[in-house]
Each structure stands twice: as structure tokens, then as C-alpha cells.
Amino acid sequence: xxxxxxxxxxxxxxxxxxxxxxxxxxxxxxxxxxxxxxxxxxxxxxxxxxxxxxxxxxxxxxxxxxxxxxxxxxxxxx
Amino acid sequence: xxxxxxxxxxxxxxxxxxxxxxxxxxxxxxxxxxxxxxxxxxxxxxxxxxxxxxxxxxxxxxxxxxxxxxxxxxxxxxxxxxxxxxxxxxxxxxxxxxxxxxxxxxxxxxxxxxxxxxxxxxxxxxxxxxxxxxxxxxxxxxxxxxxxxxxxxxxxxxxxxxxxxxxxxxxxxxxxxxxxxxxxxxxxxxxxxxxxxxxxxxxxxxxxxxxxxxxxxxxxxxxxxxxxxxxxxxxxxxxxxxxxxxxxxxxxxxxxxxxxxxxxxxxxxxxxxxxxxxxxxxxxxxxxxxxxxxx
Numbered sequence: 001x002x003x004x005x006x007x008x009x010x011x012x013x014x015x016x017x018x019x020x021x022x023x024x025x026x027x028x029x030x031x032x033x034x035x036x037x038x039x040x041x042x043x044x045x046x047x048x049x050x051x052x053x054x055x056x057x058x059x060x061x062x063x064x065x066x067x068x069x070x071x072x073x074x075x076x077x078x
Numbered sequence: 079x080x081x082x083x084x085x086x087x088x089x090x091x092x093x094x095x096x097x098x099x100x101x102x103x104x105x106x107x108x109x110x111x112x113x114x115x116x117x118x119x120x121x122x123x124x125x126x127x128x129x130x131x132x133x134x135x136x137x138x139x140x141x142x143x144x145x146x147x148x149x150x151x152x153x154x155x156x157x158x159x160x161x162x163x164x165x166x167x168x169x170x171x172x173x174x175x176x177x178x179x180x181x182x183x184x185x186x187x188x189x190x191x192x193x194x195x196x197x198x199x200x201x202x203x204x205x206x207x208x209x210x211x212x213x214x215x216x217x218x219x220x221x222x223x224x225x226x227x228x229x230x231x232x233x234x235x236x237x238x239x240x241x242x243x244x245x246x247x248x249x250x251x252x253x254x255x256x257x258x259x260x261x262x263x264x265x266x267x268x269x270x271x272x273x274x275x276x277x278x279x280x281x282x283x284x285x286x287x288x289x290x291x292x293x294x295x296x297x298x299x300x301x302x303x304x305x306x307x308x309x310x311x312x313x314x315x316x317x318x319x320x321x322x323x324x325x326x327x328x329x330x331x332x333x334x335x336x337x338x339x340x341x342x343x344x345x346x347x348x349x350x351x352x353x354x355x356x357x358x359x360x361x362x363x364x365x366x367x368x369x370x371x372x373x
Contacts, residue, residue: 007228011119025294025302036291040292040294041302
């Protein structure tokens with residue numbers, strides 16, 4: 001699935017990923033391929049992205065919101 | 079007619095001024111490019127945020143009131159003016175200052191008399207202008223412009239929101255120069271708070287409506303998103319203003335360089351005239367002297 005992390009200043013991540021772990025307002029959750037459409041608010045924490053070759057990347061965010069439509073994950077972070 | 083030496087000195091001074099103005103023009107041009115890039119990277123964020131908010135609003139009932147959407151009687155007003163720390167950019171700063179004065183005297187004279195209009199300035203030149211005209215400035219955030227980043231504006235934006243929610247102000251507006259292109263800035267007065275609900279646009283029947291899962295709930299998400307979009311609005315105003323400033327300075331300096339060029343032309347002409355006159359004089363003297371010797 002395609003993942004984008006955008007902040008007002010720049011784009012942090014843009015590419016394919018296998019798994020995304022997010023700090024949801026009510027607790028951490030993960031998104032995998034073919035997830036149902038969801039809009040969720042995020043709190044302070046780190047976003048984990050696992051790309052195809054099992055490499056993990058972490059991004060610290062202050063707060064944010066995530067939107068998933070048809071295997072497109074859009075994270076608006078601060 | 080001025081003497082040769084005087085003209086020469088003037089030519090030198092105009093030349094050095096021209097060098098300065100053309101250097102400033104180049105600097106402004108490169109800063110403008112940077113500022114434009116900042117706007118361009120911010121735009122997708124702002125666009126997506128509005129998109130998500132619309133997606134939620136479509137699923138939301140009318141009853142959801144937020145402390146930021148409350149419309150109250152206009153009693154206490156806060157005006158935020160955004161200009162620049164430096165001059166030499168044409169009417170850029172003065173336009174903002176004049177708009178603030180105009181708003182106070184025309185839109186809120188009663189509130190101003192009662193001492194209920196506060197002014198916050200961002201930009202030293204703007205503060206100076208208003209100070210000179212005896213307008214009281216509640217706060218100045220001049221340093222903000224030196225190192226503009228989203229992180230830096232967050233606490234200030236939050237302060238505005240807290241003040242509004244605590245009913246310290248009933249209306250907050252921003253006055254700034256919107257960036258259209260390098261030569262054109264549009265003076266904007268925008269209402270920051272209260273948030274005005276956008277008229278429900280007729281949803282295009284393109285494709286079926288997506289059935290989202292909301293986590294935790296629509297209402298909580300929207301209360302999270304409204305402050306975000308406000309911060310973005312404030313940040314966008316600042317970025318726009320910075321880009322406009324550099325655009326305005328570039329235009330002003332371009333004009334100044336052109337003017338210096340014209341002035342140089344005139345001075346060169348009068349310099350040459352003076353030189354010719356001096357030579358003619360000299361020849362006349364020599365010829366006169368020779369005539370006298372012959373006689």
C-alpha cells in the first residue's frame with residue numbers, strides 16, 4: 001500500500017509499505033494491506049513503517065490524523 | 079552649472095547606490111524562491127486537511143458545536159497585523175498599517191473607544207508605524223519572522239484559540255498581504271475566529287460515498303481538526319506575507335535600480351557638457367593668449 005506522511009513544512013515519507021503502526025488517540029493500532037476506509041485522530045508518539053524488505057522506519061509526531069482509502073494511507077502529522 | 083568635480087562625486091554615489099539596490103534585488107529574488115517553495119510544500123497539507131474535514135462534515139450532524147464556531151456579539155476584538163521587520167519594500171508595510179487603522183476607525187469605532195480593541199503586530203516596521211500614531215500594541219511577535227517554522231507558530235496560535243475559547247475576544251482577524259505573484263500582493267483581512275462553517279457544497283455524485291470507520295468518533299476527530307486547520311490558516315497567512323514581502327522588495331529594488339540608471343544617464347550628460355565647456359574655455363584662453371602675443 002502507498003503511504004504518505006505530510007507535515008506543514010515538508011513530506012516526511014512517500015512510498016510503498018507493508019505495515020504502518022500508528023499512535024491512535026485511544027491506543028496504538030496497525031494498518032495492513034486492504035484495510036477498510038478509516039479516519040483516525042492520532043496523538044503524540046511515533047509512527048512505525050515497515051517497508052517491503054522488512055526494514056523499519058520511525059517518525060516522531062506531535063499529533064495528527066490519518067485517512068485510509070483504497071490502500072492509500074495519508075498521515076497528516078505535526 | 080555644477081562643477082566637474084561635483085558631478086563626478088554624484089555619479090560615484092549614484093553608482094554605489096545602484097550596486098546596493100541591485101544586490102538587494104538579487105537577495106530578495108532568491109529569498110522569494112525559498113518562500114514560494116515553503117508555500118508550495120504547505121499547500122498539499124492544507125488541501126488534504128480540508129478534504130478530510132469535508133469527508134467528516136458530510137457524515138456529521140448539525141448539532142456538533144465547538145467552542146471555536148460560536149458566534150458572539152462583537153465586543154472585544156483582536157486584530158493581528160502581519161508585515162515585515164525591514165523596510166525598503168515599497169508600500170508593503172504601510173498598506174497593512176493603514177488597513178488596521180481603517181478597520182479600527184470604520185469597523186470598530188465603538189469598541190475602540192471602550193478600549194476593547196487589541197492589536198498584535200508581527201513585524202517591527204508595523205509596530206513602529208502604529209506606535210508613532212499612538213495606537214497601543216498589546217503584543218509584538220517580531221522575532222517570529224526571522225525563523226519561520228510551523229513549530230514556532232504553534233504556541234502563539236494556541237494562545238489565540240485559548241483566548242477565544244475563554245471569551246477574552248469575540249472576534250479575531252488577521253490582516254496580511256496575500257501572495258499573488260512577485261509583483262502583485264493583495265491585502266487581505268481574514269477572520270481567524272470564530273470559524274465560519276462553510277456552506278455545504280453540493281456533493282458531486284461522483285462515485286459512491288465512502289463508508290469510513292471513525293476512530294475514536296467523528297466529533298472527537300473534528301474537535302482535533304479544527305485547531306489544526308486554524309493553525310494552518312495562521313501559518314499560511316505568515317508564509318503568504320513573507321513571500322509577498324520578498325516580492326514587494328524585489329519590485330521596489332528593481333524600480334530603484336532602474337531609476338538610478340536614468341539618473342546616471344542624466345548626470346553623465348551634464349558631466350560631459352561641463353567637460354566640453356571646460357575644454358572650450360581652455361582653447362579660447364590659449365587662442366586669446368596667442369592672439370595677444372602676436373599683437
